[in-house]
Amino acid sequence: MYISSGALRSIFRRVDSGVRPTFFFHIPKCAGSSLWESIFDIYGFFNVYVVSTEREQAKLRAMSPSRRRSYSALGGHGFLNNYQKILDLSGHHKIALFRDPLDRLISEYSFIRRKKGHFLHDRVSRQSFPEFVSAGWRNTQVHLLTGSEDDLDGAIELVKDFFDDWAIIDDLPALTARLYRMAGRTPRPNEHKNKASDGGYGRIQRSPQLLSLMEEHQGYDLKLFDYLRTVQAAR
Numbered sequence: 032m033y034i035s036s037g038a039l040r041s042i043f044r045r046v047d048s049g050v051r052p053t054f055f056f057h058i059p060k061c062a063g064s065s066l067w068e069s070i071f072d073i074y075g076f077f078n079v080y081v082v083s084t085e086r087e088q089a090k091l092r093a094m095s096p097s098r099r100r101s102y103s104a105l106g107g108h109g110f111l112n113n114y115q116k117i118l119d120l121s122g123h124h125k126i127a128l129f130r131d132p133l134d135r136l137i138s139e140y141s142f143i144r145r146k147k148g149h150f151l152h153d154r155v156s157r158q159s160f161p162e163f164v165s166a167g168w169r170n171t172q173v174h175l176l177t178g179s180e181d182d183l184d185g186a187i188e189l190v191k192d193f194f195d196d197w198a199i200i201d202d203l204p205a206l207t208a209r210l211y212r213m214a215g216r217t218p219r220p221n222e223h224k225n226k227a228s229d230g231g232y233g234r235i236q237r238s239p240q241l242l243s244l245m246e247e248h249q250g251y252d253l254k255l256f257d258y259l260r261t262v263q264a265a266r
Contacts, residue, residue: 050074050103050213050214050215051122051123051124051213052100052102052103052104052105052122052123052124053070053073053074053103053104053105053106053123053124053125053126053210054104054105054106054114054118054120054123054124054125054126055067055070055104055105055106055107055126055127056106056111056114056125056126056127056175056176056194057081057082057083057106057107057108057127057128058108058127058128058129058130058135058171058172058175059108059135059139059171060130060135060138060139060142061128061129061130061135061200062128062130062200062203063128065203065221066126066128066203066206066207066221067079067081068221069207069210069211069219069221070104070210072219073104073210073211073214073216074103074104074214075103078102078103078104079102079103079104079105080099080102080104080105081105081106081107082105082106082107082108082109083107083108084108087107088107088108088109088113091105091117092117096119099117099118100119105118109175110174110175110178111175111176111177111178111189112177112178124195124196124210124213125193125194125195125196126194126195126196126197126206126210127190127194127197128197128198128199128200128203128206129172129197129198129199129200129255129256129259130172130199130200130256131199131256132171132172132245132249132252132253132256133237133241133245133249135171135172136160136163136164136167136171136249137160137235140155140160140163143155143156144156160235160241161240161241161244164241164244164245164248164249165244165248167248168180169181169248169249169251170248170249170250170251170252170255171249171252172186172252172255172256173185173186173251173252173255176189176190177189180251181251182251183251183254183255186251186255187255187258190255190258190259190262196209196210197259198263199256199259199260199263202263203221204220204221207219207221
């Protein structure tokens, strides 16, 4: 669980029982840590359950239904259908953040190479970025949403019909403000925080060769992002 400034600031906060609980589906490297800070601030540290590891997901599965319902906000990493199997989300305000697939992979590549304790560190630290793209998951955002790496239609349907609110990370402040207002709170500013240097990987050039590789391995994620960008621009 994250111990952040937002969490510490809200450690004894109580939430109005009439406020709709929130479920946040946290796709890795999509500014989720920044949004969790606001969720802690809105609902209070002890009223939030965050899944960031398999152990925490197993703990969530083992909880009684009443214990799960006691949290004002919960969610985290993993496949969406795993949450749908164990949680009744019909009464929750369901939200998600998405990111340009190439930017997300660059961030993930940098994070793993920087984090020596990461289980993929040894392998990824020896890979070039194109090798990382080729060797990793295909269509990560579509895969986590649907359980299938090629179910673009299913991913779009979830965005349209399952989530109550979502944003591309550039629009994180607006999503955060809407969440505060839903809870009857005055919004606090929130921006995507770059918590550490990207080691220069953010300057990777979008060469024709790299874009072709992205189309091969992340083509459905790219199509999903194009859809999201079009919808967000029309709001």
